[in-house]
Every structure is written in structure tokens, then in C-alpha cells.
Amino acid sequence: MSEATVPILELKGLTKQFEFNGDRIDALRDANLRVNKGEFVCLIGASGCGKSTLLRIVAGFETATRGSALMWDRPIEGPAPDRGMVFQDYGLFPWLSVRKNIGFGPSSRGRPSAEIKDTVDRFIELVGLQRFADAYPHQLSGGMKQRVAIARVLANDAEIVLMDEPFGALDAMTRERLQDELLDIWQRTGLTVLFVTHSIEEAIFLADRVVVMSPGPGRIDSQMQITLPRPRDVVASDFNDIRRELSLRLHSHHARKAA
Amino acid sequence: MNAGAETGTAPPLNETQAAPAPRALPPFIQRLKNPAIAALFPLAVVVFWHFATYGRKFSLIPPPSDVAIELYDMAFGGVWDDAFSQTLHIHLLASLSRVYGGFAMACAVALPLGLMIGRLPFVRQLLDPTFQVLRPIPVTAWLPLAMIIFGLGPRSAVFLVFLGAFYPVLINTIFGVRSVDPRLFEAASMLGCEGTAQFFKVVLPASLPAIFTGLRLGLGFAWVVIVVGEMTGVQTGLGAIIMEARQLSRTEIVIGGMIVIGIAGFISDRIVMWLGRRLLRWSPNNV
Numbered sequence: 001m002s003e004a005t006v007p008i009l010e011l012k013g014l015t016k017q018f019e020f021n022g023d024r025i026d027a028l029r030d031a032n033l034r035v036n037k038g039e040f041v042c043l044i045g046a047s048g049c050g051k052s053t054l055l056r057i058v059a060g061f062e063t064a065t066r067g068s069a070l071m072w073d074r075p076i077e078g079p080a081p082d083r084g085m086v087f088q089d090y091g092l093f094p095w096l097s098v099r100k101n102i103g104f105g106p107s108s109r110g111r112p113s114a115e116i117k118d119t120v121d122r123f124i125e126l127v128g129l130q131r132f133a134d135a136y137p138h139q140l141s142g143g144m145k146q147r148v149a150i151a152r153v154l155a156n157d158a159e160i161v162l163m164d165e166p167f168g169a170l171d172a173m174t175r176e177r178l179q180d181e182l183l184d185i186w187q188r189t190g191l192t193v194l195f196v197t198h199s200i201e202e203a204i205f206l207a208d209r210v211v212v213m214s215p216g217p218g219r220i221d222s223q224m225q226i227t228l229p230r231p232r233d234v235v236a237s238d239f240n241d242i243r244r245e246l247s248l249r250l251h252s253h254h255a256r257k258a259a
Numbered sequence: 260m261n262a263g264a265e266t267g268t269a270p271p272l273n274e275t276q277a278a279p280a281p282r283a284l285p286p287f288i289q290r291l292k293n294p295a296i297a298a299l300f301p302l303a304v305v306v307f308w309h310f311a312t313y314g315r316k317f318s319l320i321p322p323p324s325d326v327a328i329e330l331y332d333m334a335f336g337g338v339w340d341d342a343f344s345q346t347l348h349i350h351l352l353a354s355l356s357r358v359y360g361g362f363a364m365a366c367a368v369a370l371p372l373g374l375m376i377g378r379l380p381f382v383r384q385l386l387d388p389t390f391q392v393l394r395p396i397p398v399t400a401w402l403p404l405a406m407i408i409f410g411l412g413p414r415s416a417v418f419l420v421f422l423g424a425f426y427p428v429l430i431n432t433i434f435g436v437r438s439v440d441p442r443l444f445e446a447a448s449m450l451g452c453e454g455t456a457q458f459f460k461v462v463l464p465a466s467l468p469a470i471f472t473g474l475r476l477g478l479g480f481a482w483v484v485i486v487v488g489e490m491t492g493v494q495t496g497l498g499a500i501i502m503e504a505r506q507l508s509r510t511e512i513v514i515g516g517m518i519v520i521g522i523a524g525f526i527s528d529r530i531v532m533w534l535g536r537r538l539l540r541w542s543p544n545n546v
Binding site (some may be wrong): 059060061078079080081083084085087089091092093094095096097104105108109136137138152153156 | 440442443445446447448449450451452456460461464465467539540541542543
């Protein structure tokens, strides 16, 4: 039980500044966040609140101006397989089949081919794409592409999956199905997920904890533990209570800014 | 230069195939439909050419039948039995070897150079401005200099082919390398593929469509340039016989040579396209 209290990810005073027309803009200011192993954390906020910046720093694509980002107590230095990113625009390799896309990580790390095949088969099955194993990305629908992207980071032994509005480009039906599938995979594999979204409903439906961020400068506003039992009913009254509360927190910033 | 846009606009041209036939034709006729449509225009040109020239004593342009007979004689002999009879294969082979030799050399230099210019900022800063200045110089303007450096003869022709094929291959390779979606580098590095491995597993495959466009254009230019290259001081080659025939006022040989060049260039383009189609099956822009 002690494992649950060890943070897999810890951000301390994380600040990211950009130069813009000679001005310094704080894309992210003094963000503090602990994520425990196996936790599903959603970041929500309006655009410009720094949620994607935070995610990209954790992924190692960008470096913080100040503060520290620690994974298992060790500073994050650049991208690495333990932190897998799922992009909104998929980022699949168009010249590789579904099978080869999923096997890209293991084969890059020089795993023996028999092991790669086993891994790939397992994760193709996990995301239900057996029939499309040899298809190329351009032959797949958006939902299928995103399944491949998820399988790709899982096949590469990612401990924490970073998702940047992964279902934002999908239609509502596909989106709901993928949310269910993601929860199912998360529960079966004991992954840690850091999930960026601008949909309050999506955040409450998925997360153990919702982190509310606010823009100008981007920072973490507040956090809320979601204790509703899963599977969650998006039209239940307690679900709506949380939705109202989060909506209030999100919109209070707009009101404050407008005033 | 824009590979994607060019291939991207191509598919609608083929959609005539999809048009449903009013009455179902046998499949082999269906398959012949497109080539038949493609042959209509050249056929019309030949008919016009025939009526414009046939039976006119002082026509400087020979009728198509003369050209056909001459082509037959150049290929198989037995009609005129002159200096040109049964020599077509010699000239064709000579031109082919120069085209493909010069083209291969151009690829051998332009591909690695393009990859480096596209990928390494220092090499780009070092070489790109020079190439930008050299590029507008027409290949034919190099001819005198080539003859001084390589002497009169086939080596100058090969050099010109090299130059003609070099720039399209180089420019498209650079373009391909530079337009790789940055997202793919992020994806590769988070999956554990970094440094030089990224070059082979991301840059190279991602720029392959643009590289193939360059190869097609380069080979096309190679066929354009070979004729110019063979027109001075070369004994064999399609360009050489065209030049020689011009001096002898054998216009039917000139036209015959032109037709052979057209067909040879067309076939070699088809070979590159076929290769590209096999290698780029993954590409949504693939024709």
C-alpha cells in the first residue's frame, strides 16, 4: 500500500517563459503537482492555461525555465520511453503498418524480434485492431489511429501515458467508445495517466483527480478528487454537481478577467 | 518543388475510369479504353501531318510514312542500306548508357548532399547559397566549359546529363528532408529512437515521396539534356544522329530520332513511377 504514496511524478515550482515580441510571457507559472502511480489525472482549463506546456515538459519535449520536474525522484532530461505521449494528431509513422508502428519502440530499443512480435500481438489485441494489423495509417479512421497511438506507447513499456487532448479530433460516438476503452486498459494495466482536455465532462468521467488550470499566466488553480464509483453515469445528479462545481471554478477566471 | 501538391492533384485525372459505362463492355475493352483515349490526339496529329505533307514534292517535312519506313530501316535494315541502316540499337544504347550513367552519378552525389543540406545546418550554410546561384545557369551554358574540361566527346555529354539531373534530385531531396513533420521526431524520440537512428527510421522514409519526385524530374531532364550533349563531337547517340541527319537534310531521320527519344524517355519515366508506387504504397498521395 505504501506504493500509492510514492509519487511517480512530481513537479515543483515549474515555470515556463516564452519570449514574445520582446516580452516575457509566462506560459506556466509555479506549477506544483504530484501524481501517484496508477493514478488517472486530468488537466482542464481554457486555452493558454499552460496545460499542454506542462505536458510537453513532462514528456521532455520542452525544458522548464525554472523549477523541477521529477520522475521517480530523478530530473526529467529529454524524451524517454517511460513517458509515452499520445498526440491529438496521432503522430503515427505513415510509412509503417499498424503492426510496425506499434513495434517501433521495442525495435528501436533493440528487442529480439520474437519478443517484439509477442508484444505487438498483445497490444493489437488489447486495442482490438487485429483485422487492421497490416493497414497503413491513412487507411484508418481517426479512432483507429488513436488506438494505434495508445498501443504504441503501451507496447513500449511506458509507465506514465501523457495524453494531449487525444480524443479532441474525434466524433462524439467514437470519443465515448475510446474513453471507455481507455478506462478499461487503464484498469487492467495499472498505468498512470496524465490527460489534458478542455471538456469538463470528459475529465470527470475519466479522472481520479481533476486539476483545474487558469490562463494568463498559466497556473494550477485548484484540484478536485473525483470519488464517484466507476463506471460513471454522465447524467447522474452527483456527476452534475461536480460538473457545476468545476464549471464554476473554470469560469470564475473569465469573470475575474472581464471585471 | 512541391511534391505533395503535385501528386495530390493527380488522382482526379484518373477518375474517368470510375464513370459507369451505359452498357457493360467486356473487361479487355474496358482496359483498353484509357490507352485508346490517350492515342486519339497523336493519331489526329499524324493524320493532319500526313495530309499536310504527303505528295508535295518540295515539302521540307517528310510525310509520316517516310518517317515510319526510315525508322524501320534504322531498326532492322533492308530498305535503304545506307550509313544509318540497322544502327538504331547502337545509338539507343549509347544514349541510354549516358543517360543512366549521368543520372546515376547525379543521384550518387545529389542524394547524400541533399540529405546533409536538409539535415545539417552547417552544411546548409556552407553549400546552399552556392547552389542557389549555380542553379539558374542553364545546362546548355555549361557546354563550352564542359568541352574544355572533359574534351570533345561523350564525357562532356555525360557531364551535362549529370548537371541536368543533379538539381531536381538535390532540390527535392532537401525539400523532402526539411518538410518532415516535427511531430514525427517527437514521436520517435519518446519511443527511444534518437540521433542517427532517427535519420534512418524517420527522415529517410518520410522524405522518400519528395525524393522520388526529384528522381522523376531528374531523369526527365537527363533525356532533355542528352540530345544537346551529343550534338557536338559525339559519333554515336540519338542526339548525334539527329545532328548528322540535319546536316544531310535527312529530316525523316531527325523526326525518327525525336520519336525514339520520346518513347525511351517515357518508358524510363514509367519504370521510376512503377518503382515509386511499390515503395510508396503507404503514401496517401501515391498515384
